[in-house]
Amino acid sequence: MNLQFFGVDTPRYTNGQPARELELRRIILHEFGHALGMMHEHQSPGAECDKEINWDAAYQMGVRLGWDKEMVHAQMRQLANLEEFNMTAVDRKSIMHYSLAPELFKLGRNSKCWVPDNNDLSEQDRRFIASVYPRDGAPVATSSGPSTSRPPAAATRGAKPVAVINDKETLVKQYEELLKQAGLAADRIAQLTQEFRKNVFGQ
Numbered sequence: 001m002n003l004q005f006f007g008v009d010t011p012r013y014t015n016g017q018p019a020r021e022l023e024l025r026r027i028i029l030h031e032f033g034h035a036l037g038m039m040h041e042h043q044s045p046g047a048e049c050d051k052e053i054n055w056d057a058a059y060q061m062g063v064r065l066g067w068d069k070e071m072v073h074a075q076m077r078q079l080a081n082l083e084e085f086n087m088t089a090v091d092r093k094s095i096m097h098y099s100l101a102p103e104l105f106k107l108g109r110n111s112k113c114w115v116p117d118n119n120d121l122s123e124q125d126r127r128f129i130a131s132v133y134p135r136d137g138a139p140v141a142t143s144s145g146p147s148t149s150r151p152p153a154a155a156t157r158g159a160k161p162v163a164v165i166n167d168k169e170t171l172v173k174q175y176e177e178l179l180k181q182a183g184l185a186a187d188r189i190a191q192l193t194q195e196f197r198k199n200v201f202g203q
């Protein structure tokens with residue numbers, strides 16, 4: 001992952017103000033979550049956010065961000081409940097849960113899918129990553145392990161190649177969007193996105 005944006009020079013918004021450290025921290029942790037194979041928590045099959053979302057408002061937000069409907073769906077729609085996703089219980093405090101604007105929900109802040117900014121890894125984020133990337137010698141948790149009586153739970157953290165490969169293009173697009181939201185200049189965004197793309201696709 002390219003961290004040059006957050007490197008030696010103080011990152012700034014286009015209005016010249018230094019970017020907020022908390023925001024940068026949130027973005028870095030979230031993007032690292034993707035790099036480690038995690039998917040969006042608000043898109044968990046167990047999150048049940050599809051019917052909470054005001055889709056007209058979501059499409060309008062998409063227009064402002066330069067997203068077509070397909071991209072809006074890729075970022076917000078509930079994912080199929082696939083075993084490869086290694087789902088966990090829905091974790092509203094996950095770093096992978098978007099804090100979407102209340103206007104995007106029919107119930108506003110009263111929607112179960114609206115959460116304030118999660119700026120740090122949740123306890124469950126830490127446990128999940130530790131289970132998928134254990135220390136040397138420890139057993140690796142995978143969805144193809146011995147079956148248990150545990151029912152398929154909620155949340156959305158994929159760590160399987162199938163899902164990750166299909167999501168690479170989305171990941172690059174999203175990285176670009178986050179840089180835009182952080183207020184970087186267009187040519188800088190293009191440069192960083194290009195580097196990120198190379199890292200993601202391993203070219």
Ligand SMILES: [Zn+2]
Nearest residue numbers: 030034040174
């Ligand atoms: Zn994301």
